[in-house]
Amino acid sequence: MWCLNTPSGYLVNFELYQGNNPRRLAEYEKSFGKASAPMVQIIKLLTHLKENGYQGTGTIRENRIPRDCPLPSKKIMEKKARGTFASIIDRTHGILFVRWVDNGVVTVPSTLNGVEPTSGVRRYSQAEKKTIIVPRPNAIGTYNAFMGGVDLMDENFGRYRVGMRGKKWWWCIFTWLLDVCIQNAWQIHKKCGGTMTQLEFRREIVTIYLQRYGSPPKSPGKPKHKTIKEDDVLAKTAKLLGEPSAPSVKSAYV
Structure with missing residues (x-):
């Protein structure tokens, strides 16, 4: 998805x-x-976002950057110290490209955020054997602050995913849609001031549906056989076959 x-x-x-x-x-x-x-x-993405009144910030792969973009390559940036960054602006489309060295090299295009103001983030330095403050461009900080929505949704799914399995190809899509509906409803519940955990919220849904539409079994264990009269069965069979009714016999379990 x-x-x-x-x-x-x-x-x-x-x-x-x-x-x-x-x-x-x-x-x-x-x-x-x-x-x-x-x-x-x-x-729409970036230029399409901007043309439609939206702004965007996200990550981009190396091979998605225009070849004529004068941004230092990833290989060059990997040799730089942590916290080093470079930026360039595509003035034709109004897109800023920022490349920053953290544990790895990260490239972020943005039509919303610039490099300034930079902020400091805490990182542990293996060379100095202590925690240091590393400069971070504003576009990177904004992306980190608002990324992860899909990951949070997947995390919520993973905790209480529908456990019933089916052999039909569409079953996993159907259960995914159920999980989406419950997860979104729980998010709205929290935004409206609710305090239930996701597990409590799911239990509440199940309880309400069972009370309204479900009927619990009368007794635990394997259901008992239903007692019917064999003469009724024989009479109905004879009627279907156009034969005279069979004589009455004692009741039996079938």
Whole structure:
């Protein structure tokens, strides 16, 4: 599932990956690749965001950056000290590219945030054997603050995912939709001041549905056989066959 989430994990929109999607837009796949094209259809990316009144900040792979972009390469940045960063602005489209050295090299394009103001983050230095303060560009800080909505949603799913398994190919999609509905409802519950945990919230849903629509078994264990009269069965069979009714016999278990 391609998902669009808020920072809290609330699912705003999604697109089911279908391989050869009959609703795909070829121009989006050509411009952004198959991985980004579904997200473009959900909500436009960067220049499309800006043209439609939105701003965006996110990460980008090395091979997605225009080749003529004069940003130092990832290999060059890997040799720099932690906290080193470089930036460049595409003034044609109004996109800032920032490359920052942390545990690895991170590249972030943004139409919203700049490099300034920089902030300091705490990192442990193996060379100095102590915690140091590392400078971080504003665009990186903003991305870190608002990323992870999909991860939070997946974490909520993993805790109390529907455990029933089915052999039908569509069953996992159906249970995923159930989990999405419950997770989103729980997020709204918390936003409205509710204090129930997700487990308590799920139990409350089950309890209400059982009280309204369910009837618990009368006794535990294997259900008992129903007692019927054999002469009634024989009479109905004879009627269907057009034969005279059979004589009455004692009741029996069937």
